[in-house]
Amino acid sequence: MPLDVDAICFDLDDTLCVYERTVEDLLALSFERAAVEPFFDGPTYRTYFDRFLEDFDDADALRTHCFEAIAADQGRDPALGREVAREYAAARDQSNVQPRSGVPEVVRRLGERYPIALVTNGDASMQGAKLEGVGLSDAFDVTVFAGEDAAPKPSAEPFEHALVELGVRADRTVHVGNSLESDVAGATAAGLQSVWTPAEHDLPADVQAAERLDPDHPEIEPRPDVVLSGVDALADELGIEH
Template sequence: MRYKHVFFDLDHTLWDFETNAVATLQELYAEHALQERGIPSFEQFYASYAVINDKLWDRFRKGFINRNELRLKRFSLTFLDFKICDDQLCERLGARFIEVLPTKTALFPHTMDVLNYLREKQYPLHLITNGFEETQRLKMKHSGIEHYFTHIVTSETAGSLKPHREIFDYALQLSGCSASDSIMIGDTPDVDILGAREAGIDQVYFAPLGALSGIQSTYTIQSLHELKTIL
């Protein structure tokens, strides 16, 4: 086999973050009666939240904000779009989001089938994620995939975020493998693909909605099932 170790991203690659986040936010919208607070519909609430959350995660990856600011500001800034200011409610929403989200179990199609296939072929499987340690482990536990992975490397344990090389080097050292016999599967070009490439690791760009133009990766797939043709 060309590759001896397989590294996966978690969110948007195996664990369907968008589906699970929407379900969580729908619960919070109803639970806290946000329509009565001046947010006309869940669809408007989510549209605003999604844009703000993406921008804040980009700032978090670049080291401009910490995780507590991320958790609070994604709700406080969303509320400002609707001319609402309520720091206590934002704090409650931030805490509840972290409680509820990891209990959701939606995975991308073929996730279990591919993980079973790779385990049967005796590939050591590992995870590299920018998510928070406790949250990511709970996601994996509730969705039934935690036991597939030998090492789970989060940005908290590594002290570094993708795409920085340090987190990939940390994962390689922890797993006892080299870049040349490893492969990384992820969905974000400037985080998973660029980071792995800079660390000397071959990459699989998972693009279920179609690949962005100009992205250079070792392989590109639209379905996890296609990994069977590579590994």
């Protein structure tokens, strides 16, 4: 049965856009520029990122803390982590992004049918550069920069802020995002329906593609209402004909 909603909220990072340079590419460059022997990889960074996400409003501060913690947990000087984090921040170009498949066409198409909001963790300067980079700076009726306008996801606050601005009910709104920890958990806490659009590295080990993933899979927690391979599949899920 298609989703039945009156409004749609979207996450930004890894949902609507991805960086041209991967985390792995940036880590390799950062270790090289810091003249530090590599001591962790992308999956390790993501694990620590998810662990400390709720403790920080600022992305650079969160990243620095993650790198320091990784170093400390390995018995290394946390200063090594700080140095790598400085090089990482210097190398990261927030406008150097590309849209995920079907974006921005699907977003604009859905925006003609529904009120739409962006609910993203990150400040307006950083996230605004990404929106410019993928041509979506004027696409949303409401934009909430969580951590700046409200508490960061997975708090319910940024979703509640978007609902008030859109003038819609939580149970008649769906949030689309790639993170179980921030998007699905936060949307559920605020009473919204949720669509999970996982990146490949987020999938359970026994699943090769999101379109073959059941929301009731035992490794998915919290559980979304729907799992899709990407935003490009959302129109079909909403019953909108091409």
